[in-house]
Amino acid sequence: MAETTIPQHLRYTQDHEWVEVEEGVATVGITDYAQGELGDVVYVELPEIGEKAVQGKAFGLVEAVKTVADLFAPVSGEVVEVNHLLGKNPGLLNESPYEEGWIIRIKVTDEGEIDNLLNSKGYADHIGA
Amino acid sequence: MFRTPFHAFHRQLGAKMVDFSGWEMPLLYEGIIPEHRQVRQAVGVFDVSHMGEFRIRGAGAEAFLERMVTNRVSGMADGQALYTALCYEHGGTVDDLILYRQGAGDYLMVVNASNIEKDFSWLKDHLADGTWADVELKDISQETALLAVQGPRAPELVGRLAGTPVDDIAYYHFRRGRLGGAEALIARLGYTGEDGYELMFPAAAAGEVWERMQATGSDLGLRPVGLGARDTLRFEAGFCLYGHELTENVTPLEAGIGFAVKLDKGDFVGGEALRRLKAAGPPRQLVGVAMEGSRIPRQGCAVRRDGDPIGEVTSGMYSPTLEGAYALALVSRGATRPADRIEVTIRDQGFPARIVDKPFYRRQR
Numbered sequence: 447m448a449e450t451t452i453p454q455h456l457r458y459t460q461d462h463e464w465v466e467v468e469e470g471v472a473t474v475g476i477t478d479y480a481q482g483e484l485g486d487v488v489y490v491e492l493p494e495i496g497e498k499a500v501q502g503k504a505f506g507l508v509e510a511v512k513t514v515a516d517l518f519a520p521v522s523g524e525v526v527e528v529n530h531l532l533g534k535n536p537g538l539l540n541e542s543p544y545e546e547g548w549i550i551r552i553k554v555t556d557e558g559e560i561d562n563l564l565n566s567k568g569y570a571d572h573i574g575a
Numbered sequence: 576m577f578r579t580p581f582h583a584f585h586r587q588l589g590a591k592m593v594d595f596s597g598w599e600m601p602l603l604y605e606g607i608i609p610e611h612r613q614v615r616q617a618v619g620v621f622d623v624s625h626m627g628e629f630r631i632r633g634a635g636a637e638a639f640l641e642r643m644v645t646n647r648v649s650g651m652a653d654g655q656a657l658y659t660a661l662c663y664e665h666g667g668t669v670d671d672l673i674l675y676r677q678g679a680g681d682y683l684m685v686v687n688a689s690n691i692e693k694d695f696s697w698l699k700d701h702l703a704d705g706t707w708a709d710v711e712l713k714d715i716s717q718e719t720a721l722l723a724v725q726g727p728r729a730p731e732l733v734g735r736l737a738g739t740p741v742d743d744i745a746y747y748h749f750r751r752g753r754l755g756g757a758e759a760l761i762a763r764l765g766y767t768g769e770d771g772y773e774l775m776f777p778a779a780a781a782g783e784v785w786e787r788m789q790a791t792g793s794d795l796g797l798r799p800v801g802l803g804a805r806d807t808l809r810f811e812a813g814f815c816l817y818g819h820e821l822t823e824n825v826t827p828l829e830a831g832i833g834f835a836v837k838l839d840k841g842d843f844v845g846g847e848a849l850r851r852l853k854a855a856g857p858p859r860q861l862v863g864v865a866m867e868g869s870r871i872p873r874q875g876c877a878v879r880r881d882g883d884p885i886g887e888v889t890s891g892m893y894s895p896t897l898e899g900a901y902a903l904a905l906v907s908r909g910a911t912r913p914a915d916r917i918e919v920t921i922r923d924q925g926f927p928a929r930i931v932d933k934p935f936y937r938r939q940r
Contacts (some may be wrong), residue, residue, distance in 0.1 A: 482591070485591075485602075485603060485606065485607055485803065486606050486607050486608045486893075488608075488869070488871070488893045489869035489870070489871070489893075489900075491869075491870075509869065509870065509871045509893070509900075510893075511607045511608065511803065511807060511892060511893045511895075512607070512803060512806070512892065514871065514873070514922075540606070
């Protein structure tokens with residue numbers, strides 16, 4: 447497989463989301479592998495602020511030129527922030543999946559749920575990298 | 576998976592490879608959108624060597640082809656290309672293809688990669704029915720490379736490659752020439768809606784032609800373009816893709832390629848059914864759809880007008896040139912008019928859209 451980035455400090459879902467939890471708030475995005483598979487992202491459907499996120503349930507979706515993909519919440523909680531830059535520039539998911547292309551922030555209700563997630567090695571094995 | 580003679584180049588360029596009808600083909604190199612734009616603005620090269628090429632020769636070739644294809648074969652000039660369909664007896668489509676007349680009794684046919692075996696058997700079985708003399712049919716796909724060079728700078732690039740101007744080759748016509756050491760067929764046509772050429776030459780010359788092209792085209796902004804952008808380009812230009820707008824259940828009349836069907840030319844396979852359909856009015860028609868929002872419709876999405884189902888999407892995607900979500904849809908004939916408001920169902924939810932003229936994009940001439 448071509449070089450794909452899997453930052454060590456993040457946690458991952460089987461559905462190719464990454465999450466970083468800091469002071470009870472989880473920042474969520476899609477992995478470099480996911481953006482490569484999707485191709486050019488043209489639209490990101492975001493949840494409303496205040497909506498409930500449930501681990502493993504879809505909170506939004508991504509339209510790429512040739513395909514659509516649901517986004518699944520890596521942890522449960524309340525959506526406290528969404529990345530409004532994605533409205534004008536959905537391609538940020540491709541260009542900077544771990545930084546400028548972050549998608550939502552969730553106020554986490556149960557930090558124990560993080561234990562259900564993959565670490566970087568687990569995710570690398572999962573995608574066969 | 577099968578590989579084209581350019582496979583190593585795609586790998587070298589870091590292309591994302593996918594399985595297309597059993598062929599390992601480049602979906603994209605840099606990205607569908609930048610590649611699409613490069614073709615509209617400058618020039619791009621597509622490896623379409625996975626497509627099929629047949630040679631049909633002999634004194635009986637013209638009559639045989641006249642009987643098999645929907646368009647008029649007699650009256651083709653040497654050096655002329657013809658877009659046409661092969662149809663089943665009931666009028667549904669076997670394939671859409673391009674026929675080339677190299678000379679009297681000397682034709683080439685270029686068919687979709689997904690239909691090579693089917694088309695060859697279709698022709699061979701009809702040839703074997705005993706009524707044809709002096710027709711030789713040969714599948715030359717394995718030994719033939721095909722590159723499409725498309726975009727406003729294509730005439731400049733192909734002229735340099737051929738060592739002689741090619742701008743005088745008329746649309747849907749071709750010449751034989753040389754691309755370096757390789758003897759080639761240089762046809763002024765394509766599948767993108769831009770000016771361009773398709774270059775057919777022996778597979779053995781693939782490496783030489785590709786490397787010369789990269790060197791010659793670099794100052795023109797030449798980029799390799801994958802099948803992803805090939806689809807978005809043809810979609811904007813309103814061209815059919817077999818398996819979507821044309822299938823065994825869709826006639827050329829419904830798909831909007833009636834210009835390639837000459838019902839007054841005498842008997843051909845499917846002709847009787849198509850004449851009856853034309854007289855009664857084909858039951859469906861292909862229309863253009865522009866979505867109001869950003870959700871993208873895909874093949875199979877239901878189309879409704881005032882709550883009534885009227886058809887479904889044949890192809891749906893994001894249009895890089897128009898920067899919006901569009902679809903081609905097969906709907907009941909007469910069910911809609913341009914500007915009508917309709918609804919497209921995407922994953923169980925209805926999204927507003929309107930009927931628009933097609934093609935969505937026409938190049939400035």
